[in-house]
Amino acid sequence: MAYEFKLPDLPYAYDALAPHMSAETLEFHHDKHHAAYVTNANKLLAGSGLEDKDEITIIRESFGSNPGLFNNAAQVFNHTFFFDGMKPGGGGDKLPGKLAEMIDRDLGGFAKFREDFINAGVTQFGSGWAWLAVKDGKLEIMKTPNAENPFVHGATPILACDVWEHAYYIDYRNLRPKFLEVWLDNLVNWEFAEANLEAAL
Structure with a gap:
């Protein structure tokens, strides 16, 4: 089964991080930039020889050998990770x-x-x-x-x-x-x- 990159929904509403990060920023960043990386990663994955690998393996194995695929695949992961790493009322110095x-x-x-x-x-x-x-x-x-x-x-x-x-x-x-x-x-x-x-x- 070939791997497919997907655009996950944000884990919060677009306006949930305001005023620190605006809905406009999240709309452009998630719906335009992140979405484009997903589309391009799936196009570039086809015929790469890495179709049956998992996301992290695709990133590791395309690094240095298939820059187009690497850039888009890594940016899909990076952005999902970035968005998941934020929440309303987050931050500060009270850590687990x-x-x-x-x-x-x-x-x-x-x-x-x-x-x-x-x-x-x-x-x-x-x-x-x-x-x-x-x-x-x-x-x-x-x-x-x-x-x-x-x-x-x-x-x-x-x-x-x-x-x-x-x-x-x-x-x-x-x-x-x-x-x-x-x-x-x-x-x-x-x-x-x-x-x-x-x-x-």
């Missing part, structure tokens, strides 16, 4: 136990994690992503260009922030640092991150 414990152990505590995560997103030149990931049993902050994600760098993603301009330009214009601050303080679904952490260990 295991996640809080490992941020203290591996990343120097929440305040340092927040500063370093924002810095990763701000210093990702051009388009890309900031990630919290697990590698070799430890948490680390990563930044990746364009469609790349932790899977192609030997790590497992826990949380992602999209720093492509289409993720924030309607609401924040060129103020990427402000977007990252607001995202961490008001939008992150820490329970989603905790569940991903537990699954990765």
Whole structure:
């Protein structure tokens, strides 16, 4: 059975993240950008030799060998992961136990994690992503260009922030640092991150 990329519904209403992320941003980001990656990934998967693989295997095996398929397949995953990693009334420094414990152990505590995560997103030149990931049993902050994600760098993603301009330009214009601050303080679904952490260990 050939794999088919799908566009999942958002896990909240389009206006649920306002005022931190507008309905207009989510309508464009999910219904236009994310949807286009799904359409293109399915077109490029046909005839690639990877049709019978699962999503993560397609991403890993197309990296470096089939850039068109990789870019679209990875962006389908990245966007679903990004949207699922937010919730109304999210963010802040009240983290679930295991996640809080490992941020203290591996990343120097929440305040340092927040500063370093924002810095990763701000210093990702051009388009890309900031990630919290697990590698070799430890948490680390990563930044990746364009469609790349932790899977192609030997790590497992826990949380992602999209720093492509289409993720924030309607609401924040060129103020990427402000977007990252607001995202961490008001939008992150820490329970989603905790569940991903537990699954990765």
